[in-house]
Amino acid sequence: MSVLGIKRIQYAIIILIVHLLLHPPFIMWASRIEPMIAGIPFSFFYIWIVYIVLWIILFFICGAMERLADKEDSEV
Amino acid sequence: MVALSVAIILGFLLIYILIGIYSGRVSKATMEDYILAGRGFGNFVAFFAVSATWISVVFYLGGPGWFYQHGYGFAFVPAYCFIFAMGWLIFGKRMCEMAHDKGYLTQGDLVEDYHGSRAARYSVLIVGLICLIPYIQTQFLSLGYIASAATLGALSQEMGAFLGFVVVVFYIWMGGMRATAWTNVLQGILMFIGLAIIAGLWLGYYYEGSVAAMFEQAATDYPAHLTLPGGADAISASMWSSYIFVFGLGAVFWPHLVMRSFAVKSPRFFNKYPLWIFGLYIIIVPAIIIIGLGGRMVMEVEAVDRILPELLVATIPLPLAALLLCGAVAGSMSTVDGQNHAIASMLTHDFIRKTRVLTEERSILITRILVVVVAGIGLLMGFFFPAALYDLAALSSGLALVIAPSVMGALVLWKRATAVGAIASLWVGLLVVVITEWIWVYPLAVHSGVWGFVFTGLTYIIISLVTTPPEREPGGSVIKSQ
Numbered sequence: 001m002s003v004l005g006i007k008r009i010q011y012a013i014i015i016l017i018v019h020l021l022l023h024p025p026f027i028m029w030a031s032r033i034e035p036m037i038a039g040i041p042f043s044f045f046y047i048w049i050v051y052i053v054l055w056i057i058l059f060f061i062c063g064a065m066e067r068l069a070d071k072e073d074s075e076v
Numbered sequence: 077m078v079a080l081s082v083a084i085i086l087g088f089l090l091i092y093i094l095i096g097i098y099s100g101r102v103s104k105a106t107m108e109d110y111i112l113a114g115r116g117f118g119n120f121v122a123f124f125a126v127s128a129t130w131i132s133v134v135f136y137l138g139g140p141g142w143f144y145q146h147g148y149g150f151a152f153v154p155a156y157c158f159i160f161a162m163g164w165l166i167f168g169k170r171m172c173e174m175a176h177d178k179g180y181l182t183q184g185d186l187v188e189d190y191h192g193s194r195a196a197r198y199s200v201l202i203v204g205l206i207c208l209i210p211y212i213q214t215q216f217l218s219l220g221y222i223a224s225a226a227t228l229g230a231l232s233q234e235m236g237a238f239l240g241f242v243v244v245v246f247y248i249w250m251g252g253m254r255a256t257a258w259t260n261v262l263q264g265i266l267m268f269i270g271l272a273i274i275a276g277l278w279l280g281y282y283y284e285g286s287v288a289a290m291f292e293q294a295a296t297d298y299p300a301h302l303t304l305p306g307g308a309d310a311i312s313a314s315m316w317s318s319y320i321f322v323f324g325l326g327a328v329f330w331p332h333l334v335m336r337s338f339a340v341k342s343p344r345f346f347n348k349y350p351l352w353i354f355g356l357y358i359i360i361v362p363a364i365i366i367i368g369l370g371g372r373m374v375m376e377v378e379a380v381d382r383i384l385p386e387l388l389v390a391t392i393p394l395p396l397a398a399l400l401l402c403g404a405v406a407g408s409m410s411t412v413d414g415q416n417h418a419i420a421s422m423l424t425h426d427f428i429r430k431t432r433v434l435t436e437e438r439s440i441l442i443t444r445i446l447v448v449v450v451a452g453i454g455l456l457m458g459f460f461f462p463a464a465l466y467d468l469a470a471l472s473s474g475l476a477l478v479i480a481p482s483v484m485g486a487l488v489l490w491k492r493a494t495a496v497g498a499i500a501s502l503w504v505g506l507l508v509v510v511i512t513e514w515i516w517v518y519p520l521a522v523h524s525g526v527w528g529f530v531f532t533g534l535t536y537i538i539i540s541l542v543t544t545p546p547e548r549e550p551g552g553s554v555i556k557s558q
Contacts, residue, residue: 015162022155023320024313028304031148033295039288041295041302043148044365051154051358058161058350065165065347 011061018057021050081227081398085236088266088402089243092259092409096247099255110252110440111181111421112339117257119348122340125257125414127353128264129336130160130327132411133218134469135364136267136404141380142466143368147301149311150365152319157357159324161350167328168337169346170487175338177551183334183483184426190486192546192554193495194430199502200479201426204331206506207475208415212454213461214468215412216240218381222405225385226398234459240405241455244413248420249444253339256413263406268360270403274388275363277400278370281391287366294369301369318523319470326473326525329480332418412454420446471513474525478505481529481536489552490540497540505532 020026030046037045103109117125143150171186180186183204188197216237223236231239247255276285283289294302305311311319327333340346371383375390385404388397424443428434434442482498509528512519519527546554 012162012166015158019155019158022151022158024304024316027148027151028313031151031303033299033302036291036295039286039292041291043151043302044291047151047154048358048362051354054158055351055354055358058354061165062347062351066344069344069347 011057011064015054015057015061018050018054022047077394078228078230080395082230084395084398085223085226085231085402085405086239088405089239091262092243092247095258095262096250096255099247099251099258100249103251103254105440106436107425107439107443108179108181109254110443111417111425112335113252113254113257115176115339115341117336117340117345119342119345121257121261122336122345123349123352124261124264125336125339126164126333126349127356128260128267128406128410129256129333129414130330130411131264131267131407132469133215133222133404133407134411134466136271136407137218137222137381137384138466138469139364140368140371140384141382143301143365144372144377144383145380146311147298147306147369147372148304149306149316150368152311152316153364154357154361156320156322156324157354157361159320160327161354163325163328164337164353165346165350167484167487168333168349169343171334171337171483172340172343172346174487176343178553180338181335182338182422182425183329183331183479184422186486187482187498189553191482191493191495191498192556193499196482196495196498196502197426197430199499200482201422203475203478203502203506204422205419207472207479208331208419209450209454210457210468211472212412212415212419212450213457215408215415215458216451216455217458219405219408219412221382222385222401222408225382225389226394226401228389228394237455237458240409240412241451244409244416245448245451248413248417248447252440252443253335253417253421256410256417257336257339259413260410263410266403266406267410268356268403270400270406271360271363271367274384274400274403275366277392278387279366282370282374290366290370290373293373297373298369301372312521314521315518315523318521318526321529322470322473322477322523322525325480325529326476329476329483330473331422331476331479332414334483335418335421336414412451416447416451416454419450420444423450470523470525471509474509474513474523474528475506477525477529478502478509478532481505481533485536485540486552491548492540492545493536494540494543494545496543497536497538500539501532501536504535505529508532 031043184197184200187200219240220233220237223231224233279285371387377383420443423446485493505528508531509524512527513524
């Protein structure tokens with residue numbers, strides 16, 4: 001645990017939950033032809049909404065990893 | 077037009093040769109330099125060296141082909157990209173740190189050092205070879221096919237494949253890992269920009285640039301493609317999740333990608349990489365969907381992997397098609413070079429150098445000769461055993477998962493890990509993959525790679541717990557008996 005870092009495990013749990021939204025039950029729910037928004041299926045938007053949410057979470061994780069690296073560097 | 081297309085393809089191949097010559101000039105005559113480019117990859121080169129190697133022609137041609145055939149079944153791709161990004165952050169960074177601290181050159185170094193067993197190294201080597209060689213067979217043939225399509229047959233598929241073979245072998249011979257990484261930069265740019273341009277051009281040509289118009293036609297003509305389980309040969313829910321796991325986590329432990337993690341200069345690269353690769357996917361995955369779904373509505377193809385080149389050749393001027401298809405050629409080369417280089421390096425470093433004393437120069441020469449031999453085997457296998465791109469990629473990733481537990485054990489410094497556990501897990505895992513891939517095919521509609529990983533992991537843990545762990549140094553390495 002000390003090797004990988006407890007923070008990373010916490011992040012992993014959060015992103016795992018969001019990531020599950022890209023598995024079949026949720027895509028199946030989203031992948032109906034109706035309703036279509038401006039001619040584009042809702043599922044098309046759904047995937048990219050989840051995708052962008054994951055990207056935003058990653059943004060914070062990567063920022064946290066950088067701060068951790070800075071801290072380790074300053075300790076050295 | 078055809079002559080210009082041939083010139084464009086040959087022009088790009090010439091650029092790769094020039095990069096090979098230059099990288100050879102700045103290289104040093106050491107195995108560390110030939111195998112890991114002196115561990116000097118900066119962020120920019122490292123990003124393309126990893127991404128272009130991971131995203132191969134399987135994605136470039138196989139992706140649109142998959143959507144063409146299965147429709148929304150393809151939506152597992154964003155999910156596995158995410159697993160890869162996180163796996164690379166957690167395990168890739170740790171691999172890089174350990175390789176820098178202990179001077180590892182290959183995955184075998186890591187496994188032998190942590191488990192204290194030469195047999196464990198050989199077992200990793202064998203599984204690694206089985207994992208990579210079949211994958212190579214698809215790459216050269218695809219390359220030949222693309223060259224042939226882009227020149228309307230002026231270059232035959234065989235000739236295209238052979239030209240690709242010569243160029244790849246040449247630049248690996250000259251510059252080793254450095255040449256593969258530098259060519260990956262150009263190849264990656266060609267691939268990623270090419271896909272977006274192709275999607276845009278195609279939309280403009282058929283639907284006046286309107287995504288909505290394309291989907292409206294799809295909803296009328298191919299409604300099954302817009303819902304799960306998808307179009308023909310629909311993917312099941314369990315196979316969907318299998319693919320996410322196999323493609324995402326398996327790729328993290330591919331021997332050639334592990335070696336790239338060793339070659340990165342600063343472990344801080346891994347803090348940023350997930351953000352970059354995931355951002356890239358947000359752009360290129362919609363492009364693949366547009367090409368695959370659009371292609372479904374306007375033409376029938378015999379082999380689904382060929383939808384992208386056939387669509388291009390049919391819709392835009394040939395030289396422009398050839399230019400964009402150079403991205404697909406790049407996709408092929410950027411993966412096959414890394415795999416070839418990794419196999420040759422592993423054979424030299426993990427086997428030949430462990431059985432006899434060799435100078436650095438001699439070791440490099442042997443590695444170079446092995447590059448030619450391995451690429452030749454891949455080329456011939458492609459001609460005699462053609463296979464679907466995605467299927468072979470999934471099998472290769474699944475086999476990489478067999479290596480994963482013993483590497484993970486070392487990465488998390490699991491104190492109870494033993495050599496017997498590692499060796500047993502590798503052979504049990506390999507056996508399980510063989511059985512569930514060819515004999516009892518995909519039990520419960522779960523991919524063989526997942527079964528392999530489960531049995532490998534259980535064997536590693538159980539056998540390690542019931543055997544006596546070795547004495548270790550503070551850093552985790554096994555204390556060698558005098």
